[in-house]
Amino acid sequence: MKIHEFQAKKILKKYGVPIPRGAVAKTPAKAKKIAEELGGKSVVKAQIHAGGRGKGGGVKVAGTPDEAYRAAQQIIGMNLITHQTGPEGQKVKQVLVEEGLEVVKELYLGIVVDRALAMPVIMVSEAGGMDIEEIAATSPEKILKVAVDPATGFMGFHARKLSFGLGLEKDLNKQALSLIAQLFNIFMEKDATLVEINPLVITGNNRLIALDAKMTFDDDALFRHPDIKKLYDADELDRLEVEASQHSLNYIKLDGNVGCMVNGAGLAMATMDIIKLAGGSPANFLDVGGGASAEQVENALRILLADENVKVVLINIFGGILRCDRVATGMVEAAKKVKLQLPLVVRLEGTNVEEGRAILRESGLTFEVAMDFRDAAEKVAAITKTIVP
Amino acid sequence: MSILIDENTRVVVQGITGSEGSFHTKQMVAYGSKVVAGVTPGKGGQNVDGIPVFNRVEDAVVHEGANASCIFVPAPFAADAIVEAVDAGVDLVVCITEGVPVLEMVKVRSYLTGKKTRLIGPNCPGLISPGKCKIGIMPGTIHKEGKVGVISRSGTLTYEVVWQLTQRDIGQSSCIGIGGDPLVGTSFIDLLALFSDDPATDLIIIIGEIGGTAEEEAGAFVNEQVKKPVLGFIAGQTAPPGRRMGHAGAIISGGKGTAQEKIAAWEQAGITVVNNPALLGEAAASLLK
Numbered sequence: 256m257k258i259h260e261f262q263a264k265k266i267l268k269k270y271g272v273p274i275p276r277g278a279v280a281k282t283p284a285k286a287k288k289i290a291e292e293l294g295g296k297s298v299v300k301a302q303i304h305a306g307g308r309g310k311g312g313g314v315k316v317a318g319t320p321d322e323a324y325r326a327a328q329q330i331i332g333m334n335l336i337t338h339q340t341g342p343e344g345q346k347v348k349q350v351l352v353e354e355g356l357e358v359v360k361e362l363y364l365g366i367v368v369d370r371a372l373a374m375p376v377i378m379v380s381e382a383g384g385m386d387i388e389e390i391a392a393t394s395p396e397k398i399l400k401v402a403v404d405p406a407t408g409f410m411g412f413h414a415r416k417l418s419f420g421l422g423l424e425k426d427l428n429k430q431a432l433s434l435i436a437q438l439f440n441i442f443m444e445k446d447a448t449l450v451e452i453n454p455l456v457i458t459g460n461n462r463l464i465a466l467d468a469k470m471t472f473d474d475d476a477l478f479r480h481p482d483i484k485k486l487y488d489a490d491e492l493d494r495l496e497v498e499a500s501q502h503s504l505n506y507i508k509l510d511g512n513v514g515c516m517v518n519g520a521g522l523a524m525a526t527m528d529i530i531k532l533a534g535g536s537p538a539n540f541l542d543v544g545g546g547a548s549a550e551q552v553e554n555a556l557r558i559l560l561a562d563e564n565v566k567v568v569l570i571n572i573f574g575g576i577l578r579c580d581r582v583a584t585g586m587v588e589a590a591k592k593v594k595l596q597l598p599l600v601v602r603l604e605g606t607n608v609e610e611g612r613a614i615l616r617e618s619g620l621t622f623e624v625a626m627d628f629r630d631a632a633e634k635v636a637a638i639t640k641t642i643v644p
Numbered sequence: 645m646s647i648l649i650d651e652n653t654r655v656v657v658q659g660i661t662g663s664e665g666s667f668h669t670k671q672m673v674a675y676g677s678k679v680v681a682g683v684t685p686g687k688g689g690q691n692v693d694g695i696p697v698f699n700r701v702e703d704a705v706v707h708e709g710a711n712a713s714c715i716f717v718p719a720p721f722a723a724d725a726i727v728e729a730v731d732a733g734v735d736l737v738v739c740i741t742e743g744v745p746v747l748e749m750v751k752v753r754s755y756l757t758g759k760k761t762r763l764i765g766p767n768c769p770g771l772i773s774p775g776k777c778k779i780g781i782m783p784g785t786i787h788k789e790g791k792v793g794v795i796s797r798s799g800t801l802t803y804e805v806v807w808q809l810t811q812r813d814i815g816q817s818s819c820i821g822i823g824g825d826p827l828v829g830t831s832f833i834d835l836l837a838l839f840s841d842d843p844a845t846d847l848i849i850i851i852g853e854i855g856g857t858a859e860e861e862a863g864a865f866v867n868e869q870v871k872k873p874v875l876g877f878i879a880g881q882t883a884p885p886g887r888r889m890g891h892a893g894a895i896i897s898g899g900k901g902t903a904q905e906k907i908a909a910w911e912q913a914g915i916t917v918v919n920n921p922a923l924l925g926e927a928a929a930s931l932l933k
Contacts, residue, residue: 339886368746370826370856370893373753388898405754446747475892476745478720505890509882520824520890521798521853524879525921528903531882532920540883542890573800573807575783576671604807606783628804629922 256472257304258486261351263468266445270437272452273430273464277353286327289352290320296355299326301347304491306386306469307337313347316355323352348490356466357459362421363387363398364435365451366442374402375442377435379417383454409439430463445483446476495558502554504543511536512642513635514565514597516555518543518572526571533632535639538565548577549585556593566642568599569635571628579603579611587618598638599623602631646773646818647793647838647845648736648762649712653777656681656701656710656734658717658725660692664740665716668781669695672714675784677777680708701732712736714770714779719743722766723752726829730761737829738779739765746892749827756829763829767892769799769821780821782806790815792928793839795832796851797824797858797891801879801921805849808925814932817845824891826855832862840870847873847931849924850915852906854880855894859906863913873931874915877924878903 264274276293279302280286290297297320301313308314313335317323327350336344361383369376382390382397390397399420401413411432418431434455442450451469458464477484489497499506505520509527513535517523520542527537539562543555552570559565574582583603590599602625603611615622623638625631655672659665660682669692673679681704682692688699696708704710713729715722715738722741729737744766756763764771770780774787786803788810796802802821809816820835822828832850839845848870852859859878866874881903883889885896896902910917918927 368750368826370858371861373750373827375747375750386898388900391898405751443747446745448746473746475719475743476747479745507884507887507889509884517800519798519800520894521796521801521851521879522804524798524853524883524889524894525801525804525877527882528879528919529921537882540887540889573803575786575800575803576781605803606785627922629920632922 256474256477256483256487257491258470258472258483259302259304259488260300260468261302262486263470264465266441266470267465267468270441272434272437273462274468275353275356275464275466277351279349280327280352281331281349283324283327283331286350286352287320287324290317290323293352293354297323298353298355299323299330300351300353301330301333301335302349302351303335303340303345303347304488305337305339305345307339308335311335311337313337327352345491356456356464358456358466359459360457361454362457363390363453364438364455365449365453366438366447367449369402372402374404375439376400376402377413377417377439379421381421383456387451387453403439409436427457427461427463434463445480446473447471448473495561499541499558502551504541504551504555504558506558507540508562509537509539510564511538512564512566513639514538514559514562514568516541516543516552516559516568516570522571522573526569529628529632530569530635533636535632535636538562549588552585553589553592556589556595560593560595560597566597567635567638568595568597569631570599570601571631572603574603574605574608574611578607579605580607580614583611583614587614587620590620595620600625600631600634600638602628646776647835647842648771648818648820649773649777649779651776653712653779654678654680654708654710655779656683656704656708656713658683658701658713658715658729660684660695660697660716661687661690662716666692668716669693671784672778675778677779680704681710701728701734705732705734710734712779713738715739715741717741723748726752726763727755730756730759730763734761737761737763738768738770739763739829740768740770740781741765742767744825746826749825753827753829764820765823765828767825768823768828769802771818771820773818774816782819782821786810787819788813788815790817791844791846792816793842793845793848794819794851795835795839795848796821797853797893798851798879801851804921805851805924809928812925812929814925814928817842824893826893832858833865836862836865836870840872845872847875847928849928850874850876852876852878853891853894854878854883854889854896854903854906855891855901857901860909863909863915866915867913875924875927875931876910876915876917877921878906878910878917879921881919
């Protein structure tokens, strides 16, 4: 689960990590008032989950409270498009207004779980401000890493290795040691999957401050973090994706026109791949779960049909322990309930497949029954070609 | 032959009294697996279809000679159950449960280091040695005894491949779903090594997907150490970056973990890669000629 910058900064503050003074505004008037209280220069930052806000025009420096008002007026309500939002962009509901700081140097500090090592890894770089992936691609020697073995947990050495490695001295070093330790505490205590301060800045008066903050949390651990769960912002997600998650369906909206429903994540990805190979374009990823019960099939059909780009539907179910005849019966019920109008190709395979196919053929619905995986994709592609865009 | 499990495997089911646990226990028994015990803390002394239930895994080991565990307990308690099974000294732990927190798995992986127990999963369908034993939730009937080893990060996609093989009368030595999570107990490499040494396996099929670098590591291992033919498919060629495709581990992050990179690594390693998953059965048949 992702959260906003201002929410992440609240967590940082609670753990004693220095952040710029500031507050959130939902109106230009409020933004002006915050800027007045801060005094001097301020920075107005759009609060959306996606990165790359600055380049998209979502971050503005204001010299006076009136400028902060105008900046907020421009940003609040705008449809911010960044490399992470996709072409449709994300509507901005609120801005964070912060004091402008005199920045001497920008650093990077981040923590993730390294999948190959199976341990949390803390990373720092003197090339702050750039994406860590960009640093890794252009100057990997500028990234310092240390893995924290769960057998020992976090030790002072972990922070020293990074802080001295960055060449920080005296008071700055002391600040960095404590800051790294606190950030690691957040990562572990809140079951984060990413905690990132980029940039972590050294200011003119020799202080380390988290100028930006990004945190994502392990969805599977939210059950033990009600405080984090509360920070969920459904407005940042696609409406259909939110609805799907309420039905425990894994649905991701894409931009094609072939709606698909599959049981199992791997098979669902493979189905998208095969649609593309056959010359079609998937409108979504949708995993109805290994069992594909009648109720889930109905929910899934309703959600994928709500995407108006969908012109044809492919259902690919591998019936294992839940037999194909049962799946087919559920599918017929679901298609009748949602009053399916679009062409539908069904590929059903596995236990009792003949009985299942017979149920589909005799249902009175216009199911195209595919004989195998490839046949299904080709049938879909053939239908897609007849649809005028 | 087969790897990891066979007719001598004695299974204890952790979470046997739950709905998933009791349902799949019946399925495993029907397939012919020797399920000798179940464990549900507090329900020791009961039985499920005649299978004795104990409070602790170690009791199942001592009294019933269990040497493998299959875990169906809910996600918040799954790491606890894994550690208990490892402590009890079983050779193999298969964790079916989906949704184990990543930081729990960090601890589990650390704890497993140096232990004799092998963990398969979590978030996996389990494994099967056709005709001998199945531990997990895969449909037994689609399998057939034979000489192809299958390793996969996915459940139903594995069934798809197995089905294509069995339809062509090509049997399997063992099929293992290693799990769709970012951190799992057993890697592609561990299993490639076992299949490589198994005289009854002639062809290895490996099914990868986007996210992480497990496929690239597997490719390097195949290149250096595997003399048998290896056939592969990577799911997620059309997956958008930054999105978790159902499995917690299936995500392209920071431009890394794409299907294209993985396919290139495998082709370089001499693995026969098919781009179309519908062609896996056909490709296996031609490699076995």
